[in-house]
Amino acid sequence: MTSYQRVTGMRDVLFDDQPYWRYILEKIQQTTDLFGYRRLDTPVLEQANLFIRGVGEGTDIVEKEMYLFEDRDGDYLALRPEFTAGIMRAYIENGLHTLPPPLRVWTTGPLFRHERPQAGRYRQHSQFDIEVIGEQDPAVDVEVISLAWHLFTALGFFGLRLYINSTGCPQCKPAYIQTLVDYFTQFAGKLPPDDQMRLKKNPLRILDSKEEATQPLLEHAPRITDHLCKECETHFSKLKSYLEAIDRPYIVDYRIVRGLDYYTKTVFEIKADGLGSQDTICGGGRYDGLIEELGGQPTPGIGFGSGIERYVIALRHLGVMPPPEPLPQVTVSYLGEAAKLVALKLAESLREANIGAQFTPGDRSFKAQLKAANRLNAKFAIILGENEINAGQALVRDMANSEQTPVDLTEVVSWLTERL
RNA sequence: GUGGCUAUGGCUCAAUGGUAGAGCACCUGGUUGUGGCCCAGGAGGUUGUGGGUUCGAGCCCCACUAGCCACCCCA
Numbered sequence: 222m223t224s225y226q227r228v229t230g231m232r233d234v235l236f237d238d239q240p241y242w243r244y245i246l247e248k249i250q251q252t253t254d255l256f257g258y259r260r261l262d263t264p265v266l267e268q269a270n271l272f273i274r275g276v277g278e279g280t281d282i283v284e285k286e287m288y289l290f291e292d293r294d295g296d297y298l299a300l301r302p303e304f305t306a307g308i309m310r311a312y313i314e315n316g317l318h319t320l321p322p323p324l325r326v327w328t329t330g331p332l333f334r335h336e337r338p339q340a341g342r343y344r345q346h347s348q349f350d351i352e353v354i355g356e357q358d359p360a361v362d363v364e365v366i367s368l369a370w371h372l373f374t375a376l377g378f379f380g381l382r383l384y385i386n387s388t389g390c391p392q393c394k395p396a397y398i399q400t401l402v403d404y405f406t407q408f409a410g411k412l413p414p415d416d417q418m419r420l421k422k423n424p425l426r427i428l429d430s431k432e433e434a435t436q437p438l439l440e441h442a443p444r445i446t447d448h449l450c451k452e453c454e455t456h457f458s459k460l461k462s463y464l465e466a467i468d469r470p471y472i473v474d475y476r477i478v479r480g481l482d483y484y485t486k487t488v489f490e491i492k493a494d495g496l497g498s499q500d501t502i503c504g505g506g507r508y509d510g511l512i513e514e515l516g517g518q519p520t521p522g523i524g525f526g527s528g529i530e531r532y533v534i535a536l537r538h539l540g541v542m543p544p545p546e547p548l549p550q551v552t553v554s555y556l557g558e559a560a561k562l563v564a565l566k567l568a569e570s571l572r573e574a575n576i577g578a579q580f581t582p583g584d585r586s587f588k589a590q591l592k593a594a595n596r597l598n599a600k601f602a603i604i605l606g607e608n609e610i611n612a613g614q615a616l617v618r619d620m621a622n623s624e625q626t627p628v629d630l631t632e633v634v635s636w637l638t639e640r641l
Numbered sequence: 642g643u644g645g646c647u648a649u650g651g652c653u654c655a656a657u658g659g660u661a662g663a664g665c666a667c668c669u670g671g672u673u674g675u676g677g678c679c680c681a682g683g684a685g686g687u688u689g690u691g692g693g694u695u696c697g698a699g700c701c702c703c704a705c706u707a708g709c710c711a712c713c714c715c716a
Contacts, residue, residue, distance in 0.1 A: 226689095226706095226707070227707090229707075229708090280714095281713080281714050281715080282714090282715085285642075285714095286714085286715090303716090332716085334714095334715080334716095336713090336714070336715075337642080337643090337711095337712090337713085337714095338708085338709085339709075339710060339711065339712095340709080340710065340711090341715095341716080342714090342715070342716080343716095346716065347716090348716060349716095415712090415713080426714090429714090431712085479715090480714065480715060490716095497710075497711085498710085498711065498712090499714095499715070499716075501715070501716060502716070503716075504715075504716060525716095526715095526716055527716065528715090528716030529716085530716080531716060554675090556674060586669095586674080586675085587674050587675045587676090588670095588672080588674085588675060588676075589668085589669090589676095590675085590676090591675050591676040591677095592675095592676050592677085593676085594676065595676040595677055596676085596677095599676095602675085602676080604674080604675075606674055607674085608674085616674095616675095618675075618676090620676070620677090623675085623676085625675085
């Protein structure tokens with residue numbers, strides 16, 4: 222065995238996966254262009270306090286999942302576990318509030334969370350992320366969901382489900398949590414240990430519980446949608462009517478409780494098949510208090526993160542094939558040192574003419590070199606031996622029908638251009 | 642952080658406690674300079690690591706590490 226191996230939860234993206242990544246990135250670009258979102262990239266490293274403050278001290282991400290370290294200057298840094306806090310930092314730091322609102326941005330790149338890996342979950346993963354900053358109209362909530370849906374449709378997804386909920390706001394959420402605690406406290410004896418913990422630590426999580434004993438209790442548990450304040454109630458009902466206006470089917474799921482502290486009002490998830498138990502490919506919501514929390518002016522915002530590794534898994538499951546990678550259609554083979562020099566030069570000329578060409582190195586037999594052409598699935602193999610060099614020609618072999626045509630060296634580029 | 646399963650050539654996997662194998666991939670030959678199919682040959686392993694039991698361990702036991710799956714939680 223090799224002495225070095227991947228760090229736990231990290232993956233190599235090998236050739237079979239790359240066509241998916243290329244395809245996905247291309248569709249992301251097209252979709253964000255279509256909706257008028259602009260790319261904004263932030264560093265992988267931020268001050269750890271940004272996330273502690275932004276994501277929330279009690280969250281799992283901050284409490285037990287962040288990659289933290291002190292750098293050589295003694296600064297306390299974190300590998301970003303999510304995008305939103307960094308983008309809000311960039312928004313504030315670069316004075317982006319001076320741009321005409323709402324600001325629509327997207328980004329992509331690696332995120333890091335020290336979790337236990339499993340299907341569809343890695344310690345380094347990539348997300349496609351969208352943020353709309355500076356607008357509280359539920360119409361942008363719908364726009365963001367629509368953008369996600371558009372992308373998934375363009376990628377060839379089917380069978381996706383959209384779940385929405387409202388998580389309230391600082392006006393109504395605390396009272397609801399109290400109602401919930403009161404409700405479950407009367408059944409505290411019936412709750413499994415995990416849910417007793419949740420009741421104390423994070424009561425909203427009970428809604429999400431998969432414990433069997435808890436399920437019957439959940440049916441009559443108070444729902445946040447019955448306890449929203451006027452403003453949140455209006456926002457949620459408009460969200461639903463706007464979704465209906467664009468014919469986007471949704472499921473109201475009062476159990477959606479997102480794990481980050483900053484969410485207010487709208488939260489949503491999109492789920493796909495084929496992913497095992499980690500089946501959410503897109504999750505997000507509104508964070509109207511976050512920018513102020515991070516030191517900016519009170520500014521509403523909404524966004525989502527969407528796991529690209531999960532796209533690849535789910536697309537495979539659905540049988541969606543990405544376009545194959547474009548490979549060189551020509552190989553250049555030679556026999557003998559004199560021919561090698563000519564071959565090197567010819568391969569160079571072909572590429573200069575924008576014809577994909579691969580030199581077959583190693584002074585191997587023509588047999589081996591043509592084998593390489595075959596493996597590459599090349600359309601043409603150019604053969605340069607002593608005879609060809611003496612005649613100032615190249616032998617161009619059509620790999621499909623094995624026909625070989627002598628072509629003057631000076632004509633090879635134009636000959637191929639006509640036929641590719 | 643918890644639990645279950647797993648770990649043998651590059652990959653996928655065999656091997657009643659008794660000489661580590663196959664398929665695929667790779668290289669060479671079968672053609673003085675010609676791919677795919679076929680045939681022949683070759684290279685590639687201290688069986689994840691460290692201990693233990695045994696005359697003898699890939700196989701049994703323990704620990705560690707890693708992977709997979711699930712919980713927690715999330716994308």
